[in-house]
Amino acid sequence: MHKILVLGGAHIDRRGRIDGETAHGASNPGRWFVEAGGGGFNAARNLARLGLTVRMISPRGGDADGESVAAAALAAGVDDRPFIFLDRKTPSYTAILERDGNLVIALADMELYRLFSPRRLAVRAVRDAMAEADLLLCDANLPQETIAALAARARHLGKRVAAIAISPAKVPRYRDSLDDIDFLFMNEAEAQALIGQRPETAEGWPALLRQAGLSGGVVTRGREAAIGFAGDRSVSLLPPTIDTIADVTGAGDSLAAGVLYGVMRGLAFEEAMRLGAAAAVITVQSPLATAENLSADVLRDMLALVPAAKILS
Template sequence: MMKSPTILAVGGAYIDRRGQVSGAFVPAASNPGTMREEVGGGVFNALRCAVRCGVSGSLLSVRGGDVLADTVSRAIAAAGIADLSVVFLDRTTPSNTVLIDGDGALIAGLADMALYDLALPKQIRRAKVREAISTADAVLCDANLPSTALERLVALAAGKPVFALAASPDKAVRLAPVLGSLAMVFVDRREAIALADVGIDAAEHDITDGLRRAGLKGGVVTADDGPVLGFDAAGAFSILPPRKVADVAADVLAGAMVAALLRGLTLRAALREGVAAAMLAIESAELVPAFTAATLAEALALVPEARELA
């Protein structure tokens, strides 16, 4: 039996709280709605999806010494992921709290993630982490790591493919010093504009050209209500999903796509699988849906072929 590819993921695994307003949002007032709390984080969500696609995964993150840390630990174990994370007893576990409107659009967010900046750079120096990098087939990270940690991680990977998620427009710029060393970056349109240094109304080809000029060899750009862009040395293309791919669905897209690339699929074929997985995430109440090969194949049949960019 062929050995499954292995991924070491480094970055955020935290408490994700999202409140959704029931009606029209009223600023500076108490709004009726619902609050959901679960374990999330871009790199953790992506790795969970990759594991469900047949990849073996391990995760390096950091968390506090509170009860929320136990919740994160249980979620990592339940996902079948080896946990290399470190607990800091005198700190609180990172969290992200967002408020969205009835259509799912972001109203406001609060990210309490200072522990990542403080602790992750030192953790990458650990012998156990260096060993995990040396035995992995690929590395997956997010921009919750500061630039110094990203540079060290890329150096330790030494030629292995490193895939990165931008995390947010503000954090995306942390990837700038290592863009030329990354196999692929997953960004949304706002993050892409920040990295490509183009205007907010930039056309699709301007965004991909700008990312190339910034040093990136390959990338995927998602948009709330538009096509998903992909590019590599062979060219640039787009796929228009049957439903919008945004928020956590973009993390699921990244995980499924990385798993497909490690199986040897082309970028275009891998992106179609990623879009199919994202569609299942949109339709699921879970952050990362428990899909099967059959349900993924059904969703894939609905995804159109890639269209080359002019």
């Protein structure tokens, strides 16, 4: 069975949704929803539910939120191996959403991730986990110097590296490591923040990202066609149209998991892209950031809704 090691964010997400029209500067009736989250952790849970052996390493505080993250890992079948700082708080992300789901404002309390320094990669348990894994997955919650050290270590071990962008503010942390990353998952805003420019048409993303040193990745574009590339292959894939969307939180993380699941199975990249799109559909139909009903069988059934990918090169 394929083994994946995930290093990155595993924290608490709090989302408040306003019931009516948003009244700025005033109290708004609404509802809170709290769950475990984090780009790396969402992808880890999806990959575990698809039947892969997944280990997660992330900093965590010695508090009730940390216990909630551990419980979520156990429920999804993730081998959870955190660095626990008993005197610190588990990182959190708190967002206020309008009735239609658009973001009003958010606060990311991610200070603890700064303690995941490159020295942590030298810990025996981490070195062993990296040596045993078939693929390493990280997210940009890690410090830039830690990402660079991780990518260099993976290159030395001959391991493939995948990465999740997280946000336009954090994706530049990958700039020093692009030559050592095999797959980077991002949206258009994150891709532009990474390389400082945007192509004239979406089909130009692979060329620009290759020029920057990246050998593979996926650029999502909301309801527009996603653009993916790996090696000398570039593809375009239009997301399927669905009637019911419960919450788009975690859709990009599930797409990354679906693509990597296909890659680990040895599928052609365009077919791996279709699996990613199918995983994203399953996720947005769930109120959770990771759909609890996700499985290899459910993913295969959802493929019926996903169109064939268009080969660009």
